[in-house]
Amino acid sequence: MFPSEVRKEQRDRAAQWMDKHWPEPRTCPICGTNSWNVGDVVSTPLAAGSLDGPVSVYFPVGCLTCGHTYFFDALIIGAIEGGRIEPYP
Numbered sequence: 001m002f003p004s005e006v007r008k009e010q011r012d013r014a015a016q017w018m019d020k021h022w023p024e025p026r027t028c029p030i031c032g033t034n035s036w037n038v039g040d041v042v043s044t045p046l047a048a049g050s051l052d053g054p055v056s057v058y059f060p061v062g063c064l065t066c067g068h069t070y071f072f073d074a075l076i077i078g079a080i081e082g083g084r085i086e087p088y089p
């Protein structure tokens with residue numbers, strides 16, 4: 001599977017989780033609009049300066065009007081499986 005297909009599948013899983021767990025209306029607490037985008041998975045190293053060590057993995061869900069962004073743990077919401085992360089090309 002191509003990395004772009006993996007990312008789409010992960011975004012779809014995150015969006016499905018949002019639909020199940022985040023009730024409407026999903027009003028932005030900053031600007032009051034209701035238009036969100038599920039972005040690609042992001043990871044952050046757990047130790048400063050260590051890029052090849054363990055990471056935390058999150059899915060960003062950002063307001064399309066003001067940019068306010070929530071980050072959800074990708075493992076907890078089931079957007080990725082078993083901690084496996086597909087690298088970006």
Ligand SMILES: [Zn+2]
Pocket residue numbers: 028029030031032033063064065066067068
């Ligand atoms: Zn907003």
